[in-house]
Amino acid sequence: MSAPTQKPFIQISNVSKYFGAFQALDNVSLDITLGQKLVICGPSGSGKSTLIRCINRLEQHEAGEIRIDGTLVDDSPSGREALRNNVGMVFQQFNLFPHLTILENLMLGPVRARKLPEAEARELAMNYLERVKIPEQLDKYPGQLSGGQQQRVAIARALCMAPKIMLFDEPTSALDPEMIAEVLDVIEELADSGMTMICVTHEMGFARQVADMMLFMDHGRIVEMGPPKTFFTAPESDRCKLFLSQILRH
Amino acid sequence: MLLNAVKNIIGSGAPATPMLFRLLGLAALLGLGGCSGNWGWYVVNPATETGRRNLSFLIDGLYFTIGLSVTAILISICLGLMVALPGLSRRRAPKAINRVYVELVRAIPILVLILWVYYGLPQVASLSISVFWAGVLALAISDSAFQAEIFRAGIQSIDRGQYEAAHSVSLNYRDTMRYVILPQAIKRILPALGNQLVYMLKMSSLVSVIGMQELTRRANELVVTEYRPLEIYTVLVLEYLVVILIVSAGVRWLERRLETS
Numbered sequence: 046m047s048a049p050t051q052k053p054f055i056q057i058s059n060v061s062k063y064f065g066a067f068q069a070l071d072n073v074s075l076d077i078t079l080g081q082k083l084v085i086c087g088p089s090g091s092g093k094s095t096l097i098r099c100i101n102r103l104e105q106h107e108a109g110e111i112r113i114d115g116t117l118v119d120d121s122p123s124g125r126e127a128l129r130n131n132v133g134m135v136f137q138q139f140n141l142f143p144h145l146t147i148l149e150n151l152m153l154g155p156v157r158a159r160k161l162p163e164a165e166a167r168e169l170a171m172n173y174l175e176r177v178k179i180p181e182q183l184d185k186y187p188g189q190l191s192g193g194q195q196q197r198v199a200i201a202r203a204l205c206m207a208p209k210i211m212l213f214d215e216p217t218s219a220l221d222p223e224m225i226a227e228v229l230d231v232i233e234e235l236a237d238s239g240m241t242m243i244c245v246t247h248e249m250g251f252a253r254q255v256a257d258m259m260l261f262m263d264h265g266r267i268v269e270m271g272p273p274k275t276f277f278t279a280p281e282s283d284r285c286k287l288f289l290s291q292i293l294r295h
Numbered sequence: 296m297l298l299n300a301v302k303n304i305i306g307s308g309a310p311a312t313p314m315l316f317r318l319l320g321l322a323a324l325l326g327l328g329g330c331s332g333n334w335g336w337y338v339v340n341p342a343t344e345t346g347r348r349n350l351s352f353l354i355d356g357l358y359f360t361i362g363l364s365v366t367a368i369l370i371s372i373c374l375g376l377m378v379a380l381p382g383l384s385r386r387r388a389p390k391a392i393n394r395v396y397v398e399l400v401r402a403i404p405i406l407v408l409i410l411w412v413y414y415g416l417p418q419v420a421s422l423s424i425s426v427f428w429a430g431v432l433a434l435a436i437s438d439s440a441f442q443a444e445i446f447r448a449g450i451q452s453i454d455r456g457q458y459e460a461a462h463s464v465s466l467n468y469r470d471t472m473r474y475v476i477l478p479q480a481i482k483r484i485l486p487a488l489g490n491q492l493v494y495m496l497k498m499s500s501l502v503s504v505i506g507m508q509e510l511t512r513r514a515n516e517l518v519v520t521e522y523r524p525l526e527i528y529t530v531l532v533l534e535y536l537v538v539i540l541i542v543s544a545g546v547r548w549l550e551r552r553l554e555t556s
Contacts, residue, residue: 103459129465140460144478153474154464199460206464 054079054241055100055210060109062095062265069095070106071265079209082236083243084252084273087262088288093245096262097212100243101134114209129158133203137215139195141187147174147198148183151205159206166205173201177231193224197231204235211235213244249293253277261285338523339530349517353530356510357538363427363502363509364495367434371495372488374435375442380472382447393443400440406501409433413505430502438495445491449484450476482553489546493539500535510534 053076062070069092085093098104111118116127151170155161174180177197217225236255259276261269269285340346382393413429461471503512514531518524
């Protein structure tokens with residue numbers, strides 16, 4: 046589907062980001078084409094979360110630029126529109142709205158931001174709840190659901206915005222072990238359906254299965270990048286080798 | 296013997312006995328206990344016609360006390376929210392507006408503000424303002440500074456992830472506040488808002504100085520004609536007590552209801 050000549054959908058060029066004196070991103074450049082599945086790994090503090098948060102404008106980078114489908118991502122109306130039309134995000138801590146029912150969680154964005162009629166938004170929400178396999182929970186509140194169910198609702202909520210690319214920020218790190226699989230299954234199905242995604246995760250089995258590109262970050266830089274096959278079997282940098290040996294040991 | 300009775304009423308009531316009854320019992324005891332001495336309950340004795348007239352004169356003040364307090368608190372909540380939001384801004388100018396308003400308003404005693412609004416404002420703005428609206432305005436402004444601080448604390452207590460999630464489904468600032476942050480913040484500050492309503496009910500007694508016919512003013516007027524301050528002011532205390540206990544119970548009920556949803 047994604048020919049190598051295809052124009053990149055997301056262009057990240059020379060992006061740097063500081064938190065005070067700490068440099069979280071150091072001159073990062075990266076192109077992502079539609080249909081690509083990118084998995085980012087790396088030690089904590091390596092800038093992997095910051096990178097995808099910059100794409101979504103949850104963090105503002107100080108240098109460089111990010112373009113989505115050619116449009117500069119900034120605080121201008123066109124930048125915000127590019128985000129609204131293209132990017133969905135799933136958080137480590139789910140961040141569902143605790144005072145709203147599952148259905149209301151899913152409908153809020155479509156109704157308020159996409160200006161869909163309520164009936165259409167409801168239908169959309171039901172559709173996606175079915176896709177994440179919890180259509181029966183629509184009237185419950187997030188607090189009444191297990192962590193795995195909450196994260197699946199969060200995925201459905203992001204999908205309701207009809208994004209072209211999904212960002213996952215360690216989607217299984219806050220889950221009990223027995224709930225990780227149900228969430229990864231949903232993400233995998235989403236990948237199979239052709240969704241473009243960038244996923245920050247330490248689940249290497251999942252990465253091997255889903256990613257068509259692996260990316261290793263350290264100290265705010267992209268240290269190594271390549272298809273999973275070579276990435277896992279023959280990493281070039283010592284830093285990546287060490288990281289993989291530690292993370293794959295168990 | 297009297298002490299024992301007091302102890303009985305306060306201390307050993309079954310756990311289920313509502314506080315209200317215990318307090319009312321105590322108040323009644325205080326009154327009845329002194330019946331033989333200097334108390335003269337005849338002024339408010341519901342068995343006699345004068346007593347009934349006096350009582351209804353006193354109790355009719357409730358309309359004004361409640362009307363005044365409820366109107367004032369609704370306005371002060373709106374004002375407080377409008378003052379709180381710029382205080383949460385990252386920019387300096389809106390923040391400064393919030394600080395100046397809060398510090399300034401908090402520094403004016405309510406009584407002084409009531410007098411200033413009623414007697415002073417008409418001269419400045421050349422508009423005549425009724426006693427009721429002067430009272431509402433003064434109470435609302437005075438309380439709004441506290442409301443602003445309560446709202447600010449409530450909004451700040453909401454997890455950052457909620458803003459991020461709202462951002463991720465592309466809600467703008469207004470919708471984020473309206474549908475995501477404020478509903479959660481208000482739930483959290485409800486006890487504090489309840490406190491402010493109780494405070495407002497009590498402070499509304501100060502509006503009596505400009506002639507508002509609320510509970511306190513009526514009690515004062517009756518004392519002037521009947522010369523029974525002890526009994527009349529005791530009734531006044533009971534009136535406030537009952538109203539405020541009911542309000543407190545209402546707030547607690549609302550809290551419980553919101554908790555389950």
